[in-house]
Amino acid sequence: MLDLFNGEAPWLEPLAPGAGILRRFAFADAPTLLEQIDEIARRAPFRHMVTPGGYTMSVAMTNCGALGWTTDAGGYRYAPVDPLTGAPWPAIPASFLALCHRAAQALDYGDFHPDACLINRYETGARLSLHQDKDESDLRAPIVSVSLGVAAVFQFGGLRRSDPLRRVLLEHGDVVVWGGPSRLFYHGILPLKPLSHPLTGTLRYNLTFRQAAKAN
Numbered sequence: 001m002l003d004l005f006n007g008e009a010p011w012l013e014p015l016a017p018g019a020g021i022l023r024r025f026a027f028a029d030a031p032t033l034l035e036q037i038d039e040i041a042r043r044a045p046f047r048h049m050v051t052p053g054g055y056t057m058s059v060a061m062t063n064c065g066a067l068g069w070t071t072d073a074g075g076y077r078y079a080p081v082d083p084l085t086g087a088p089w090p091a092i093p094a095s096f097l098a099l100c101h102r103a104a105q106a107l108d109y110g111d112f113h114p115d116a117c118l119i120n121r122y123e124t125g126a127r128l129s130l131h132q133d134k135d136e137s138d139l140r141a142p143i144v145s146v147s148l149g150v151a152a153v154f155q156f157g158g159l160r161r162s163d164p165l166r167r168v169l170l171e172h173g174d175v176v177v178w179g180g181p182s183r184l185f186y187h188g189i190l191p192l193k194p195l196s197h198p199l200t201g202t203l204r205y206n207l208t209f210r211q212a213a214k215a216n
């Protein structure tokens, strides 16, 4: 494990077994990441997806990678093609992959080569209710989640929805990694406060890297 306990940025804040927050880990890369999000969104626009229950999500989403997470009346799934455009999702930029790889290694997850990256865009008031990331066929790989722009409160619980929740503020450049014993822990984001960030205005972006198809 990297020596990230010395109190200087970036630093590692343990969250749960197999999970930690790499504070400011993506800070230096953030301007490039945001430019690349814009580029991806030109080809695969952000959209508010509708859940099988008929609820329109307050978070706008798009994807890059061989597979992209989508939901509609038929259910939740990973798809190789963007249902909005009929085209494959844009590839995951090399800078995203490098950051994700370094973050996974910092928590001793070894070589992580994600095939899916969900990109979330939160406006003021947008939230993500408590859920598990469980649509992936391969649960051996961790989740790597990068926060950019306006800070948000992340809730992280346990294997049961009713387990006690920890609440932590995720700020610009913070990266959360969870896997192993906490891979299926419930988590969510509380409604985004009306705040502003110099690089994103009132918006928060989040990248979550996943191994969606079964890896060898």
Ligand SMILES: O=C(O)CCC(=O)C(=O)O
Pocket (backbone or CB within 6 Å): 118, 120, 128, 133, 145, 147, 154, 170, 187, 188, 189, 206, 208
């Ligand atoms: O926005 C976040 O920090 C969490 C995103 C998340 O849990 C998800 O996309 O499944």
Ligand SMILES: [Mn+2]
Pocket (backbone or CB within 6 Å): 131, 132, 133, 187
């Ligand atoms: Mn999630």
